[in-house]
Amino acid sequence: MLTGSAFSSSQQETIQREFSHLKDKPVFNFNTAYFGPSPLRAKNYMLEMIKEEMDSTYLPYQNWMKTPHEIRESLSKLIPVKKENIFHSTSTTDTNILIAQHYPFAADDYYCVFEGEYPSNVLPYLRRAEKGHFKVKILELPPEGEPIDVSYLQKNLPTKCKALTISHLSFNSGRYTDLSVIGPYLRSRNVMLFVDGTQFVGGHSLSSKEIQYADVYNFSTYKWMLGGYGHAFSYFSDNFFNKLDISHGNWLSEISDVARLTDYSMVDSKNLRPYHLDRGQAANRLLMSALKGSLELFHEIGLSAIEKHNQSLAQHFIKEFQFKKFKLSCAKEEIKHIVCLTCTDKNLNSALALSELQKHQIDASVREGNIRLSFHLFNELPQVEKLLDVLSSTV
Numbered sequence: 001m002l003t004g005s006a007f008s009s010s011q012q013e014t015i016q017r018e019f020s021h022l023k024d025k026p027v028f029n030f031n032t033a034y035f036g037p038s039p040l041r042a043k044n045y046m047l048e049m050i051k052e053e054m055d056s057t058y059l060p061y062q063n064w065m066k067t068p069h070e071i072r073e074s075l076s077k078l079i080p081v082k083k084e085n086i087f088h089s090t091s092t093t094d095t096n097i098l099i100a101q102h103y104p105f106a107a108d109d110y111y112c113v114f115e116g117e118y119p120s121n122v123l124p125y126l127r128r129a130e131k132g133h134f135k136v137k138i139l140e141l142p143p144e145g146e147p148i149d150v151s152y153l154q155k156n157l158p159t160k161c162k163a164l165t166i167s168h169l170s171f172n173s174g175r176y177t178d179l180s181v182i183g184p185y186l187r188s189r190n191v192m193l194f195v196d197g198t199q200f201v202g203g204h205s206l207s208s209k210e211i212q213y214a215d216v217y218n219f220s221t222y223k224w225m226l227g228g229y230g231h232a233f234s235y236f237s238d239n240f241f242n243k244l245d246i247s248h249g250n251w252l253s254e255i256s257d258v259a260r261l262t263d264y265s266m267v268d269s270k271n272l273r274p275y276h277l278d279r280g281q282a283a284n285r286l287l288m289s290a291l292k293g294s295l296e297l298f299h300e301i302g303l304s305a306i307e308k309h310n311q312s313l314a315q316h317f318i319k320e321f322q323f324k325k326f327k328l329s330c331a332k333e334e335i336k337h338i339v340c341l342t343c344t345d346k347n348l349n350s351a352l353a354l355s356e357l358q359k360h361q362i363d364a365s366v367r368e369g370n371i372r373l374s375f376h377l378f379n380e381l382p383q384v385e386k387l388l389d390v391l392s393s394t395v
């Protein structure tokens with residue numbers, strides 16, 4: 001049994017209040033890896049924003065232009081990177097398209113990913129590679145139970161590998177890769193490390209020990225960050241940004257003085273930083289309002305307490321689950337807040353098991369044949385007990 005809670009009683013009250021809408025329907029949500037529910041305060045900020053949108057009389061520039069900067073600043077207090085190195089993107093795909101088009105790869109350079117990597121990290125590069133700008137190599141995953149470590153990379157990365165993308169937490173197996181283990185080796189070989197943190201950040205904290213090795217770190221915010229669909233954060237290191245062959249010009253991220261909108265020399269191009277890359281008019285007010293709410297909540301509760309809570313639920317599940325017809329989809333030691341189960345019984349499949357869960361009002365997903373269970377701050381121990389009960393009595 002679990003003892004104690006990672007949250008104080010006032011934090012528990014806050015979480016209960018902010019997710020009370022989930023209790024209005026008899027569904028247990030173990031599906032944050034698909035879409036994370038937003039806290040109630042996100043809804044309230046969105047409603048305020050809609051009111052303003054419907055009647056924008058006297059809506060001064062100053063009230064909304066600075067919003068993307070404020071949100072960026074708030075994020076930079078949660079993860080250990082400078083706010084100047086973060087930009088607002090519309091998706092992980094969006095940022096990868098930007099990199100694939102603007103990083104000066106040589107024609108014989110390899111961009112590498114592991115098989116089963118999320119398409120946002122593959123398709124933008126495959127399309128660009130079709131035009132001969134560089135090559136893409138899909139690497140085999142290590143044999144079952146073995147980690148992605150330095151010796152595996154030594155054997156499997158092609159000599160001309162220029163960049164490797166890895167999901168910090170895999171969407172279809174729940175496998176976690178420690179960037180501080182592979183980072184020094186990649187650096188020593190001059191291989192850039194691009195990381196997809198979509199399934200990681202928000203469910204877990206991000207340490208400087210790990211992110212220091214990332215040239216790029218992207219994460220879509222509609223899952224564990226509890227934002228809305230259509231937004232992602234991207235971190236570019238200065239070193240990486242300076243190598244990009246990109247010409248950008250976005251009045252909203254470059255101009256701060258609205259009395260001088262047509263003074264086009266406001267930002268000297270020599271002083272451009274990654275944050276100037278804010279995609280399009282990423283100050284989408286609906287998404288910014290949702291994020292404002294969820295970031296506030298993350299600050300109040302703290303990512304390390306959330307990480308502890310999520311992992312204790314996931315570990316409790318693993319400890320109590322009777323692995324008769326399923327096995328874990330990755331090694332036990334690699335599991336954080338997503339548990340994926342591979343069906344080992346030929347008379348059952350994951351889709352059937354999922355429909356049994358759904359009949360009992362349990363929401364989860366199946367990805368690439370594995371049942372995927374997500375454990376986030378609003379999940380509670382009795383819900384995990386119910387999940388265990390349903391699984392043991394039906395499958």
Ligand SMILES: Cc1ncc(COP(=O)(O)O)c(C=O)c1O
Pocket residue numbers: 033034090091092093094118120167170171196198199220232
């Ligand atoms: C690992 C990972 N990356 C990215 C995404 C979403 O990407 P995008 O923002 O490009 O739609 C998902 C969605 O499931 C994911 O699991």
